[in-house]
Amino acid sequence: MVGLAQSTSLYTDPKDVPTKEYDFRNVIATRLSEDPTKSVLVIEAGLDDTNVLPIHVPFLINQGSIVDWNFTTVPQKELNNRTIPVPRGFVLGGSSSINLWDHYAKVTGDSGWRWDALKKYWDKASTYLDSAVISTLVPPTSNPAIPPPPRNDPTLSNGNGPVLVTRPNFPTELDDKVTSASTLLQQKNSRFKTTVDMNTGDSIGFGRYKQAQDHEGYNQETTGHGERSSSATAYLHPALNSKRRNLDVLIQTRVMRLLQSRNTALNSTTSNDHSSVPHFNQVEVAQSVDGRLFKFSARNEIILSSGAIVHCRFGGKLSQGTPQLLLLSGVGPKDELKSWELMLSRIDPPLNSKFSRSGKNLRDHPMLVTIYNVNSNQTFDDLMRNPALKEQLLEQWQNNRTGLFANTLSSVHGFMRLPEDRLKGVQDPASGPHAPHLEMFFADGFLPLFERLPANGHFITVRNVIVAPKSVGSLTLASANGGTFTHPLINYNIYADSFDIQAMLQAINDTETFLSTAPWTQDDFIISVAGRNSTSIGTKEEKIAFMRKNTITVFHPIGTARMGRKEEDVTDSRLLVRGLKGVRVVDASVFPTIPECHPQAVVYTLAERAADIIKEDHGML
Numbered sequence: 001m002v003g004l005a006q007s008t009s010l011y012t013d014p015k016d017v018p019t020k021e022y023d024f025r026n027v028i029a030t031r032l033s034e035d036p037t038k039s040v041l042v043i044e045a046g047l048d049d050t051n052v053l054p055i056h057v058p059f060l061i062n063q064g065s066i067v068d069w070n071f072t073t074v075p076q077k078e079l080n081n082r083t084i085p086v087p088r089g090f091v092l093g094g095s096s097s098i099n100l101w102d103h104y105a106k107v108t109g110d111s112g113w114r115w116d117a118l119k120k121y122w123d124k125a126s127t128y129l130d131s132a133v134i135s136t137l138v139p140p141t142s143n144p145a146i147p148p149p150p151r152n153d154p155t156l157s158n159g160n161g162p163v164l165v166t167r168p169n170f171p172t173e174l175d176d177k178v179t180s181a182s183t184l185l186q187q188k189n190s191r192f193k194t195t196v197d198m199n200t201g202d203s204i205g206f207g208r209y210k211q212a213q214d215h216e217g218y219n220q221e222t223t224g225h226g227e228r229s230s231s232a233t234a235y236l237h238p239a240l241n242s243k244r245r246n247l248d249v250l251i252q253t254r255v256m257r258l259l260q261s262r263n264t265a266l267n268s269t270t271s272n273d274h275s276s277v278p279h280f281n282q283v284e285v286a287q288s289v290d291g292r293l294f295k296f297s298a299r300n301e302i303i304l305s306s307g308a309i310v311h312c313r314f315g316g317k318l319s320q321g322t323p324q325l326l327l328l329s330g331v332g333p334k335d336e337l338k339s340w341e342l343m344l345s346r347i348d349p350p351l352n353s354k355f356s357r358s359g360k361n362l363r364d365h366p367m368l369v370t371i372y373n374v375n376s377n378q379t380f381d382d383l384m385r386n387p388a389l390k391e392q393l394l395e396q397w398q399n400n401r402t403g404l405f406a407n408t409l410s411s412v413h414g415f416m417r418l419p420e421d422r423l424k425g426v427q428d429p430a431s432g433p434h435a436p437h438l439e440m441f442f443a444d445g446f447l448p449l450f451e452r453l454p455a456n457g458h459f460i461t462v463r464n465v466i467v468a469p470k471s472v473g474s475l476t477l478a479s480a481n482g483g484t485f486t487h488p489l490i491n492y493n494i495y496a497d498s499f500d501i502q503a504m505l506q507a508i509n510d511t512e513t514f515l516s517t518a519p520w521t522q523d524d525f526i527i528s529v530a531g532r533n534s535t536s537i538g539t540k541e542e543k544i545a546f547m548r549k550n551t552i553t554v555f556h557p558i559g560t561a562r563m564g565r566k567e568e569d570v571t572d573s574r575l576l577v578r579g580l581k582g583v584r585v586v587d588a589s590v591f592p593t594i595p596e597c598h599p600q601a602v603v604y605t606l607a608e609r610a611a612d613i614i615k616e617d618h619g620m621l
């Protein structure tokens with residue numbers, strides 16, 4: 001078990017929380033509680049992460065477990081009416097690029113969101129560690145010679161923050177193939193170029209080696225000392241363990257809705273300061289659908305953090321929670337809320353929600369998962385079928401945080417732009433000429449995430465992601481009953497925009513080109529696409545049918561409380577909810593467009609600046 005000290009300020013029952021009034025409810029709790037004169041309460045629906053072993057082991061997957069909300073979408077019309085999984089962290093902490101920031105600055109009219117202004121927050125959040133120092137690697141028994149672990153590379157960005165970042169310590173047989181294939185292809189087609197560091201402002205390219213032992217271009221991962229580095233382990237637990245008296249955390253408790261102050265004309269220093277606008281200063285919480293309701297008041301403001309609410313972390317997973325809570329509090333499109341009259345009748349005074357588009361603009365990255373049968377006995381598949389070996393590797397990890405389990409499942413990937421002719425006559429959904437449209441990433445084994453490993457065979461998994469999709473979905477309430485215990489209706493609207501179908505077709509064709517190079521064809525490494533007799537998927541129509549059958553998302557939803565300068569944008573550039581007072585949103589739901597990357601680092605950077613914005617607005621700087 002992971003040895004994080006249990007804090008006396010971590011509560012599991014609202015009645016035990018020492019006070020019912022805080023300066024801030026939740027959030028960027030760690031940064032705000034740096035000021036000992038302000039009190040902060042974090043409310044988290046899920047569990048304490050401390051003793052949930054799979055969270056801390058980088059190799060293990062938590063989807064579908066007790067720390068997952070286990071949501072699904074509504075049937076997706078363009079996916080043969082399939083519903084698809086929406087995993088989402090139900091626990092303290094969680095999972096955790098660059099051109100897009102300048103685009104956000106343009107959309108919000110706030111130059112503070114430009115990359116040159118934000119770089120300091122990026123550095124404030126993360127620290128790059130030399131993984132060779134951290135882990136001693138031991139190959140799995142089926143894996144023969146493995147190159148030595150990567151050495152320290154001074155060219156990689158090196159911040160000074162609490163989130164630990166390393167490169168994978170456990171090279172797989174695929175890594176060389178990916179880097180060699182892109183090196184070969186880039187000579188003919190610059191779309192397959194190689195890169196050393198994807199975090200330099202130009203993220204396009206596939207990872208490459210300089211020398212066999214310098215794993216340049218490898219993923220940078222939020223792990224350190226062999227463990228996952230999450231917002232809980234990096235921010236929250238250290239603050240709790242240092243016994244900050246002004247920080248309390250309440251877990252296993254859901255925020256049900258936000259409540260308005262009777263006096264809606266309170267003074268405020270915020271940019272939404274209109275004397276007649278509704279002022280929210282309380283949250284109502286419960287531990288079960290019919291359980292006792294408790295109220296907590298915020299003297300300064302309520303911060304809805306991450307997918308959800310008044311919760312602690314800074315980072316995490318999806319972003320449905322925030323819009324659901326806003327909608328349940330009566331903040332949302334009027335025509336939509338009209339159908340929930342029962343709920344609205346509880347809101348006094350009724351909100352003028354004409355400006356709010358809470359729940360609209362839901363976006364995620366569509367991901368097509370393709371499994372290939374391969375000629376190899378080095379994939380992870382044998383390990384996954386061998387409980388004794390898994391136990392042995394887990395024991396090694398528990399003893400000294402080394403071995404395969406100290407690593408994540410994928411070491412290399414590549415970002416690509418669409419060919420220029422595909423962009424003719426359409427508005428480019430990418431945020432700039434150095435931002436990608438597509439991503440290809442690889443796993444050395446059977447990894448469709450939601451299917452069982454076959455009893456026999458060896459596999460590799462190729463995931464094609466549209467990182468700049470055009471389709472836009474929404475989140476709406478399923479019922480006025482049950483509050484946040486009732487799952488909302490999540491509709492990604494995947495492939496609703498035909499641009500995305502064309503983009504995924506291009507991704508399939510690119511993958512076929514990539515896998516037809518010597519590194520993959522020699523020794524007949526790739527046998528076939530699983531379930532077919534061929535390494536390719538066939539005609540255009542067959543490819544589209546394959547997409548509809550096998551697309552899910554890569555779990556990066558954003559945008560449902562988008563920030564911007566237009567009246568219909570849910571939040572302004574200081575992250576305050578428009579049309580009311582006292583509520584700020586700090587999570588992935590404020591992003592107006594989807595980051596063309598895995599968004600965790602973007603969320604950390606957002607949260608670090610948000611902490612300074614809040615401190616400025618409340619005279620704490």
Ligand SMILES: Cc1cc2nc3c(=O)[nH]c(=O)nc-3n(C[C@H](O)[C@H](O)[C@H](O)COP(=O)(O)OP(=O)(O)OC[C@H]3O[C@@H](n4cnc5c(N)ncnc54)[C@H](O)[C@@H]3O)c2cc1C
Pocket residue numbers: 043044045046063087088089090091092093094095096253254255256305306307308309310311313314315316317318319320321325484554555556557586587588589597598599600601603
């Ligand atoms: C399985 C998975 C894998 C991922 N892998 C990567 C990756 O490799 N790299 C990467 O960059 N990104 C990854 N992401 C995405 C990344 O984790 C998210 O984009 C980011 O963490 C979003 O953070 P957030 O703060 O907006 O929301 P969240 O992390 O969703 O925060 C939601 C929190 O609020 C709590 N909550 C919700 N409702 C309530 C309520 N009513 N009351 C109290 N608490 C509530 C939830 O329990 C949860 O703890 C992954 C996401 C998932 C789900």
